[in-house]
Amino acid sequence: MDAMRLTGLWKNKDKKGNTFLSGSLNAIANLMVMPNTFKKEGDDKAPDYFVYISQREAKKEGPEKEADL
Numbered sequence: 001m002d003a004m005r006l007t008g009l010w011k012n013k014d015k016k017g018n019t020f021l022s023g024s025l026n027a028i029a030n031l032m033v034m035p036n037t038f039k040k041e042g043d044d045k046a047p048d049y050f051v052y053i054s055q056r057e058a059k060k061e062g063p064e065k066e067a068d069l
Contacts, residue, residue: 007031030054 009021009031021033032052039046 009033024056025053028056030056 007023007025009023012020012022014020018035018037020035023031025031030053032054034050034052036047036050039048
């Protein structure tokens, strides 16, 4: 099997105490893997996890400079 590593993921907890995985996918995107907390027992057709991609927040590079007039 050929595979390419995309990113590393870290365990985190949300406000409700659920564990999820997150990491940076690239310079502009984050990746999150969240458990399907709505899955009913015995429902083999529902996924166990969902994958989300979100935009990374831009880093501020210091105070904004005023334009010279």
